[in-house]
Amino acid sequence: MVGSTQSCLKACITGILAALVWGGVAAAECMSDYQEQIDDYEETIVRNILMAAQGDIERFFDLDLDGFCIEYEPDTAYFIHVAPDYDAIILGEDFLFEMSSAPWNFNSLISILAHEGAHGFQVKHDLISSLDFDSGGYVKCVELHADFMAGGFMRWSSGKYKMELPKLSELFYTLGDHEYTKRTHHGSPPERFLAFKNGFDAPADDEETLAVMGLAYVYGENCGNG
Numbered sequence: 001m002v003g004s005t006q007s008c009l010k011a012c013i014t015g016i017l018a019a020l021v022w023g024g025v026a027a028a029e030c031m032s033d034y035q036e037q038i039d040d041y042e043e044t045i046v047r048n049i050l051m052a053a054q055g056d057i058e059r060f061f062d063l064d065l066d067g068f069c070i071e072y073e074p075d076t077a078y079f080i081h082v083a084p085d086y087d088a089i090i091l092g093e094d095f096l097f098e099m100s101s102a103p104w105n106f107n108s109l110i111s112i113l114a115h116e117g118a119h120g121f122q123v124k125h126d127l128i129s130s131l132d133f134d135s136g137g138y139v140k141c142v143e144l145h146a147d148f149m150a151g152g153f154m155r156w157s158s159g160k161y162k163m164e165l166p167k168l169s170e171l172f173y174t175l176g177d178h179e180y181t182k183r184t185h186h187g188s189p190p191e192r193f194l195a196f197k198n199g200f201d202a203p204a205d206d207e208e209t210l211a212v213m214g215l216a217y218v219y220g221e222n223c224g225n226g
């Protein structure tokens with residue numbers, strides 16, 4: 001039995017993989033019969049957009065994802081790390097359609113996937129445990145830092161795709177929650193809006209500089225709940 005780390009966009013389904021036994025999942029595979037690798041997804045346009053997004057996320061965050069999977073049930077997206085070295089982004093199919101439909105669009109969806117890619121960066125560089133610890137076991141510091149890094153990713157992507165910062169920031173505003181006393185509290189609407197926007201505006205030339213600026217940002221915003 002091994003440990004796993006699961007970080008998601010909204011309140012996670014906790015403990016879903018707590019008893020997962022490592023079975024040696026091969027590269028570019030998904031871990032569940034309810035998941036499908038994006039390369040095999042039958043909707044061609046969606047598949048091509050998401051495969052391009054995966055390539056961008058891996059390049060920007062210097063990640064090598066083992067899986068980028070569509071899952072049929074969850075109304076969310078999440079990043080999962082299973083020791084020793086399995087990393088994947090999981091995207092709920094209904095959530096995919098919700099987030100790529102009006103008033104949102106694929107840029108909104110990709111900014112969410114970038115948030116999950118940022119969790120991959122946090123795991124790779126062992127930032128989760130320190131951010132978690134500094135916020136007293138709450139996830140808020142981890143999540144606002146991922147929002148900040150998603151903003152930096154989208155600014156980098158804006159050199160390639162047309163996108164509007166106000167609408168993307170508005171998305172993160174809507175993702176905020178008011179469950180301040182829960183460990184799953186990800187940040188209030190204004191906090192998530194500002195974390196994303198400040199990441200977008202951060203003058204960082206590479207992902208490591210962006211990450212350091214993100215750390216300074218979240219600590220400056222007193223992300224801890226304690």
Ligand SMILES: [Zn+2]
Nearest residue numbers: 007008009143
């Ligand atoms: Zn998250």
